[in-house]
Amino acid sequence: MNIVRSYNNWRRFRETCSELNRLSQRELADLGIARTDIPTVARRSIG
Numbered sequence: 001m002n003i004v005r006s007y008n009n010w011r012r013f014r015e016t017c018s019e020l021n022r023l024s025q026r027e028l029a030d031l032g033i034a035r036t037d038i039p040t041v042a043r044r045s046i047g
Helices: 002-021 025-031 035-046
Strands: none
Touching: 002 035
């Protein structure tokens, strides 16, 4: 079961990164996110 959970967490992380990377610099700024913060924000979304 732990493998399935790990895979789902990884998949959610990748999806979140992809979605945030599609945003423009302006949209990210409106959200208060720097492009370099995307992995950190994505990690928080799964925890």
